[in-house]
Amino acid sequence: MTPRELLRILDGVRKQALSPEAAAEKLRHLPHQDLGFARVDTHRNLRCGFPEVIFCQGKTTAQIKSIARALLSHGGNLLATRADHAAYRAIRSLDRRAKYHEAGRCVTVELEKLPRPSGEILVVTAGTGDIPVAEEARVTAEIMGNRVTALHDVGVAGIHRVLRESSRLSQANVVVVAAGMEGALPGVVAALIRRPVVAVPTSVGYGASFGGASALLTMLNSCAAGIGVVNIDNGFGAGYLASLINHGAQAR
């Protein structure tokens, strides 16, 4: 609610077009009155710039379909993560434009073409096992209106692989790096460029990788600055953060 809307309501009261009681009802939930609507998503879109996202894991197909229907009814692009084929079919039965991104296990429905910032997001993986997480990040960033390119399998065990791509790394507006096992790649990348790195540890590994904890700790302890870390395997979170950074200053 903008100041203008507030003044208009109050003006309605002064002009007796609106009873104090009716105005009170309108104002009761301020500054979150709009949140009282069944249309939760609408508000989130306004507040955060993107509607709610459906995290499918642990939800039934029926629940997913029901949430998707509600979200689609308010426009805005739809993103469902950790989605299986059943979830895809359910969403597709609601809207034919639904796409399934198998590698990243996401469903998207692009209802509106968002304006794309001039900059680009580069998604990098240390190994092929990290690609599903990277794909989740890529799909997330794309549906949020970003241009995304990818660079796979450039982990530090062959350090030249990433070094010879340093000009590509430098050209991106923000770089998402997904890495499991030792998780050292984000630190190497951050030390090569002057743009932010979004580091996403993956659970790829065995033994003392402890489900991604080793990679997570490596990224948090990186000597190189300029790295923001997200949760293990959280490709969505990485793509979302990268999108916010990429859209960032330009929108101002």
Place this chain on the structure above:
Amino acid sequence: MTPRELLRILDGVRKQALSPEAAAEKLRHLPHQDLGFARVDTHRNLRCGFPEVIFCQGKTTAQIKSIARALLSHGGNLLATRADHAAYRAIRSLDRRAKYHEAGRCVTVELEKLPRPSGEILVVTAGTGDIPVAEEARVTAEIMGNRVTALHDVGVAGIHRVLRESSRLSQANVVVVAAGMEGALPGVVAALIRRPVVAVPTSVGYGASFGGASALLTMLNSCAAGIGVVNIDNGFGAGYLASLINHGAQAR
């Protein structure tokens, strides 16, 4: 080494101004030959946009002074973190412009006024105990050429404190949030705005806070997206990442 430099060397060979052997010596370390300079810092400034930073913890005052002298000799602003008064005095003996930022335990020497991006970084704390970490972030971001404002003691135990600042939160280009104990504030902030949040867990707390691990896990597991997490008590890293984000798209 720019492509132009490379062509000039090769041209020298063609024109026989340079023997193949001499050229080979020059080229031997490419693309990293330039890194062989004693001026490590100079290169870092070029590559990452800011010179090396002195992490004073575990270094003797003599070591700090010696590194500071080397860095100051190449121009660029100087930042020393985790610095005590002795470190400050040592640096000040090198350059009178040195300033000590007591709350954030940093020394800065501003040799050049960096162009400031139009946007602003907002540094937020959950409690007063988090202020030293927040100050380290603020000083870091300022010496890197950002406008920074602060908002203290708005933790979720009085959720209204942060909610009523939501317009200030929304106006910032990027928000740094420092929080110890339960560490829930970054998630609440991220859910209110459409800009990135840099979350820095602090070791403030006791018992099962396990030195900041509880706050760290909270931030990584946040339901709200758009959060990049840095290491516990790593105010420098938070300020640095925020600066990269803030300078970001505009520089392009």
Place this chain on the structure above:
Amino acid sequence: MTPRELLRILDGVRKQALSPEAAAEKLRHLPHQDLGFARVDTHRNLRCGFPEVIFCQGKTTAQIKSIARALLSHGGNLLATRADHAAYRAIRSLDRRAKYHEAGRCVTVELEKLPRPSGEILVVTAGTGDIPVAEEARVTAEIMGNRVTALHDVGVAGIHRVLRESSRLSQANVVVVAAGMEGALPGVVAALIRRPVVAVPTSVGYGASFGGASALLTMLNSCAAGIGVVNIDNGFGAGYLASLINHGAQAR
């Protein structure tokens, strides 16, 4: 019981002012003699106000049926948690009044209508994934004679969702909050009301949620006071504690 009291009783017997049977009755419970009864459940009902509860996980259907039969033979309401359909059918074969609560995976047999306290328990979830745990809490509290209402999916990623329910939160006698992932909701709720919050972390999440450990630590480290934490996914324990609090002072 002091030696003097003991001697006085025995003296009463010697003087035949007290029959051996009456003395035995007095001594029988001293201080735990009554515990010698085979009717363990009866005693627990007397001692703690509710019969033993069957925790079905790890028990065979035959074992569950056998324990249920023993408990039902002594009256009192029956509660079986972590119960599957087979357990339900086994209990239903003993008593037709058995009900299966699918979402909360509980079986109840309500043999007596317990007097309900005037106050009410409010069960709150941060996300839809937390509902099974919340349902276990609700069923537990209801079979123990409480009025329970629920409020779902009001996690801190949309902080307004919980804030606009603050009057409902304030009206409850005790609030149970189930939350996974970052687990920040109980702290926010506790800061809004003047009644106790029972916080139950859930294992909902992935990556660094470490099976609910992250939510657990968040709840323990909450800045807001007035929170009692129970084990991860322990909806039963939360409902039980809430019931004790709700019945509490009024019974005195």
Place this chain on the structure above:
Amino acid sequence: MTPRELLRILDGVRKQALSPEAAAEKLRHLPHQDLGFARVDTHRNLRCGFPEVIFCQGKTTAQIKSIARALLSHGGNLLATRADHAAYRAIRSLDRRAKYHEAGRCVTVELEKLPRPSGEILVVTAGTGDIPVAEEARVTAEIMGNRVTALHDVGVAGIHRVLRESSRLSQANVVVVAAGMEGALPGVVAALIRRPVVAVPTSVGYGASFGGASALLTMLNSCAAGIGVVNIDNGFGAGYLASLINHGAQAR
């Protein structure tokens, strides 16, 4: 802000006693406008039933004194925890009624006699080493207007010690149990009574007690239901929760 206040403002607008602009200013921060006062504590007192508490650890004496002055100026009782003698002297210089509770390391200033609920809180320790934590709980509960009694050194290594006090345990409205090392006492107490147990693990112990983590896990995993756990060594949190429970239903 009550509904009545809201209607009065709106009525003022209708009657043109108040300009829309002035009303907008009044309403701008609703429902948290009142929180914009410098009197933060006043609001907390209204919302949660007790003013803010000063957690002295990590604060300078000057900071403590300054917060205490602000709190005292609004009336309400004052509680400062983890307070040393210097903190005490600083607070005492503000108000002669300040008392120092050495064992529990707390300062209290009782400005108003709160009405005491008829029930009583019993604070129990497993060993003498747990007494400081128990004392913090006791002082907290007393300044919040509760009658509190204590029972020390009744840990399970001499199980009879707690059993022979079972009638005292049963008479309390709520029992706070502080225990370090194995932390088994709260489970034993909860199994003896029909009232809630607030369990506070302490860091008393050595070796594999891991700073109280062992006791914490024991309490969370207790077979006996009816236990709410707070953070390690968090006597304040335990006393606060017990007070909410004790005041509970009666206030309704």
Place this chain on the structure above:
Amino acid sequence: MTPRELLRILDGVRKQALSPEAAAEKLRHLPHQDLGFARVDTHRNLRCGFPEVIFCQGKTTAQIKSIARALLSHGGNLLATRADHAAYRAIRSLDRRAKYHEAGRCVTVELEKLPRPSGEILVVTAGTGDIPVAEEARVTAEIMGNRVTALHDVGVAGIHRVLRESSRLSQANVVVVAAGMEGALPGVVAALIRRPVVAVPTSVGYGASFGGASALLTMLNSCAAGIGVVNIDNGFGAGYLASLINHGAQAR
């Protein structure tokens, strides 16, 4: 091998009743010569008082059968733990006397009746879920020649259940206590008797029991002395240790 045996061999050489080569063969593995035999188990039986035990988990049925055959060929009783029905059938095909102990998942073949010490081992469980571990302990101790009795489901949630058995507890030569969840029972038992307690944590529990780690820590941190702890779910180890203690002093 005693010094006497050694001198006798050497004397045989001097008297030329024994060739140097034959003596060398006898002496070759001293003091571990006997270990050079293919009959590894024979030596273990001599050294430790019981043959090797087959830990079936992770072994194929063929491997189990092959080891069992080797062990049976040297006499001595056979024990195979973590054995399924296939393992049982394989061993039974070697010796008809094989018995399968379903609850404890063990196979035994009793080739010789060991002399039983006069004392008795008491195996105690906190809950019914702990019975498989307790049964493994019981079967182990019995095949090693001990009289064993059992007492189930006497956990601290109904403390009277164990207290009223205190005379039985006191009569045992050693008490094995298996407990999951909070694992408090061994400490309570140890405080009631003057004989050693062998504590075996079980992985029974959920949430923050972390696979038995909570019970393990509780037992290690017990205030009551006289407790020796074995690995989580290690019923075999508990039964073995109890057997050594029970056979102990009497064998001397």
Place this chain on the structure above:
Amino acid sequence: MTPRELLRILDGVRKQALSPEAAAEKLRHLPHQDLGFARVDTHRNLRCGFPEVIFCQGKTTAQIKSIARALLSHGGNLLATRADHAAYRAIRSLDRRAKYHEAGRCVTVELEKLPRPSGEILVVTAGTGDIPVAEEARVTAEIMGNRVTALHDVGVAGIHRVLRESSRLSQANVVVVAAGMEGALPGVVAALIRRPVVAVPTSVGYGASFGGASALLTMLNSCAAGIGVVNIDNGFGAGYLASLINHGAQAR
């Protein structure tokens, strides 16, 4: 005690075959009546065979002195662990027979010579750093009436050192093994003998020894059976358990 037994005693009183005093004596221990005495220690001596032990850590000298006075007034030997010189002087002021055992940081007062079992306890250390813990075990076992010998610095880094003592190991009734760092010695010892091993991990080590956790885990996971583990650095607990084992069967 069955109801029948109780009635028989009471009937004896009625028939004046039994004086009230004699009946009181019979009933005194029923099953915890005796626990009503103020003389807690006396009872512990009766119940567990040794009076309470003073764990000095975290107690003031005054508290230690006061507990020591109470214990000494009831006879029985006194043991105070983790005692400094001040504690020693305080106890010595109560009884001139007090002795300070510097290496093990214990004070003992031997009021009665306990009968010594014929067997012997052997205390073994892996390295010289483990000696303080071993000494605590030795002093504990001696004051409880055991003959104790020691064998130091025979860790597995020179495996022959322990092997050549195998006959000494075999002659002991029970072996206490204290080891830090990798903690492998108890497993090696247990595999050489047919008597129980009490394993006490020590916090000796650095880096990934994590304060003794590494040694603790090693001991719990030992392939060799017959090992009971106590808490890290818990020499007292090791000596106590060894004493119970040593006194064991013979006392029966």
Place this chain on the structure above:
Amino acid sequence: MTPRELLRILDGVRKQALSPEAAAEKLRHLPHQDLGFARVDTHRNLRCGFPEVIFCQGKTTAQIKSIARALLSHGGNLLATRADHAAYRAIRSLDRRAKYHEAGRCVTVELEKLPRPSGEILVVTAGTGDIPVAEEARVTAEIMGNRVTALHDVGVAGIHRVLRESSRLSQANVVVVAAGMEGALPGVVAALIRRPVVAVPTSVGYGASFGGASALLTMLNSCAAGIGVVNIDNGFGAGYLASLINHGAQAR
């Protein structure tokens, strides 16, 4: 790229057989230009002495086949670890010389007979459960051109088993030791010999072995020096490191 190649390119420029632009293109990626080829493996073979190894876990059979085809086309021996039968069949369809090593779950294709160093690698296991990991190490070392022998089931629970093999241990150039549970064997072996020990913890065990973490910590904390530890269950890494050590000085 050898110095000779570099000089040849520069000579081409001088002789104007090559334009500076063409030369620049050739030199652009130096010293990693060759890495730009699809033949990644070729470079790794040159740099590290062995081609890339296919870690099959988490890869589809199609991906494995595709990588194997690329590697085989460049010659050099092929090793695929964590390979199932499908992976084997896929590789065998590319080259008939493919062999499947079932116990170690590896596929090898030996295209060239590497010169074998005179020394030998000895692979040792503590128990039979460790053999799969040991086999992975053996196959790795053999395909890398080493003579390897094995010694199984000589864990410390029968310490003589390893001691009587001390001459075999001493003769190896490097000893790989695989051990789960307590993981003490590498320390015992290292103390017997003057050659390096490569220690590989395995996840064999249960309860507090925590998936191999216990064995890992033991190996890191070993009192005996001369041990290099690799990741849990990482037989490949152990065999690789042993191969480097074995080829080592001789290759110089």
Place this chain on the structure above:
Amino acid sequence: MTPRELLRILDGVRKQALSPEAAAEKLRHLPHQDLGFARVDTHRNLRCGFPEVIFCQGKTTAQIKSIARALLSHGGNLLATRADHAAYRAIRSLDRRAKYHEAGRCVTVELEKLPRPSGEILVVTAGTGDIPVAEEARVTAEIMGNRVTALHDVGVAGIHRVLRESSRLSQANVVVVAAGMEGALPGVVAALIRRPVVAVPTSVGYGASFGGASALLTMLNSCAAGIGVVNIDNGFGAGYLASLINHGAQAR
């Protein structure tokens, strides 16, 4: 002892050149008779190629001096690690040749010049804070008769720093890499060379470095093979292992 030696002794008995008693004495400690000497070190020197090393931490100066005296009396070089100045002075009072290596906190006494292998050990650090650990490794390797060179502060935050030293890295026989914080350097180094890397994590760092655990996990999870990891801060262990590798094959 070889079979030949054994036969010679026995032959001496048969020929009556040796009495059975004298032979028994010779054979008594076989195969560890030599270990029966008071000269423990002598044997270790023979067995492992270097005498015992004094780990000073936790030892008194008197103990250190006494052990040093015993070791010096048997010749061989002496190494004392974690030594302070007092330890140095004590050892120097025994032998004037004692040297104190301040940065690595070691004392050495070089009694014999060991033959140096032709190869060289390179000790590398990621940052200046890792130098003390690296120095301990260097001093250890030197006193064991190796040529050692060092390369400091080449961590991955400036990846070019290590890359441009790749020829130096390749020339070493074995590379020791000490790194704290993220600990990624050993993996990068291992991927550049064909010789073994000894990785030593250091406790340098803060926050989520958890005392070196993060660096340790990184090293264990390295994608690059050829790395052997030692304990956190264990420079001695790294130098010792590197020495064994360097002396290795050449000594054969």
